[in-house]
Amino acid sequence: MQVGLVTVGDELLVGDTENTNASWLGARLAERGASVERVVVVPDVEDAIAEEVSRFADRFDAVLVTGGVGPTHDDVTMDGVAAAFDRPMAEHSDALTYFQNHDTYQFDNLTEGTADLPSGARLLENPVGVAPGAVVENVYVLPGVPDEMKGMFDSVADEFTGTATxxxxxxxxxxxxxxxxxxxxxxxxxxxxxxxxxxxxxxxxxxxxxxxxxxxxxxxxxxxxxxx
Missing domain, CATH: 3.30.310.50 (Alpha-D-phosphohexomutase, C-terminal domain)
Incomplete structure (x- = not known):
C-alpha cells in the first residue's frame, strides 16, 4: 500500500512547530508494511491544500492529512479536502450526533458550520480531543495536535496494510x-x-x-x- 502524507500548517513552514506528525506516521505505517512515498507541508490555504490532496489522491492508494482541523479561522483543511473532490461542505448527521454526545460541548452553543464535513464523508471520532476527522474516498483527515492525531490514526490503522518487514x-x-x-x-x-x-x-x-x-x-x- 502506497501512502502520501500531507501536513498542514503555517507554523510548520516557518519552523515554529516541528513536524513530528509526519515522522510518527511514517514509523507506524512502516510497521504495518505500508510504504510512505511522499511527504509535503502546505500552508493554511484552502487552494494549496486542495491542490496537494487532489494530486496525492490520484497518485497513491491512501492519503493522510494532518492539521488545520477545528473551529478557528485558519482551520481550513476540511474545506480544502472538499474542494479537492469538488464536493460541498454540508452539515453531517453523524457529526451532529457526535457533538450532541460530546461532554466538552454544549450543543446549543455550537458555532455555525461546526458540524460541517465534506459531503459524503465518513466521520472519524476524536478519542482524545474534540474536533472530529473524516475520510473522503481514499483521504483520511486527522487533527494536527499530536495526541489527537495518534488516537484517531489508531482507530483506522487496520485500514493501512502491506507486507511487514x-x-x-x-x-x-x-x-x-x-x-x-x-x-x-x-x-x-x-x-x-x-x-x-x-x-x-x-x-x-x-x-x-x-x-x-x-x-x-x-x-x-x-x-x-x-x-x-
Missing part, C-alpha cells in the same frame, strides 16, 4: 564515506534494503521481509566494520 540497526564508528564497499557488499550478498544515517556514529539500517535474513546480514556486517 524485519529491521535491524548497526551503529558504526567510522566515516560514512568509508563504508561504501561494505554497504554494497551486504546489500548484494543478502538482498537486503540498506540505509545509512550519519551522526555521532553511522546508523546503518538493514531491512528484509525475512527476519532470519536480516539477522544473518547484520552479523556479517558487524564482522566487516568497527561497531560503535
Amino acid at each position: 524485519s529491521v535491524e540497526f548497526v551503529h558504526v564508528d567510522a566515516p560514512e564515506s568509508s563504508l561504501v564497499e561494505a554497504l554494497e557488499a551486504v546489500r548484494d550478498r543478502f538482498d537486503v534494503t540498506v540505509g545509512s544515517y550519519p551522526g555521532d556514529s553511522v546508523r546503518v539500517k538493514l531491512q528484509h521481509e525475512d527476519e532470519a535474513v536480516v539477522d544473518e546480514a547484520a552479523d556479517w556486517f558487524r564482522e566487516h566494520v568497527d561497531e560503535a
Whole structure:
C-alpha cells in the first residue's frame, strides 16, 4: 500500500512547530508494511491544500492529512479536502450526533458550520480531543495536535496494510564515506534494503521481509566494520 502524507500548517513552514506528525506516521505505517512515498507541508490555504490532496489522491492508494482541523479561522483543511473532490461542505448527521454526545460541548452553543464535513464523508471520532476527522474516498483527515492525531490514526490503522518487514540497526564508528564497499557488499550478498544515517556514529539500517535474513546480514556486517 502506497501512502502520501500531507501536513498542514503555517507554523510548520516557518519552523515554529516541528513536524513530528509526519515522522510518527511514517514509523507506524512502516510497521504495518505500508510504504510512505511522499511527504509535503502546505500552508493554511484552502487552494494549496486542495491542490496537494487532489494530486496525492490520484497518485497513491491512501492519503493522510494532518492539521488545520477545528473551529478557528485558519482551520481550513476540511474545506480544502472538499474542494479537492469538488464536493460541498454540508452539515453531517453523524457529526451532529457526535457533538450532541460530546461532554466538552454544549450543543446549543455550537458555532455555525461546526458540524460541517465534506459531503459524503465518513466521520472519524476524536478519542482524545474534540474536533472530529473524516475520510473522503481514499483521504483520511486527522487533527494536527499530536495526541489527537495518534488516537484517531489508531482507530483506522487496520485500514493501512502491506507486507511487514524485519529491521535491524548497526551503529558504526567510522566515516560514512568509508563504508561504501561494505554497504554494497551486504546489500548484494543478502538482498537486503540498506540505509545509512550519519551522526555521532553511522546508523546503518538493514531491512528484509525475512527476519532470519536480516539477522544473518547484520552479523556479517558487524564482522566487516568497527561497531560503535
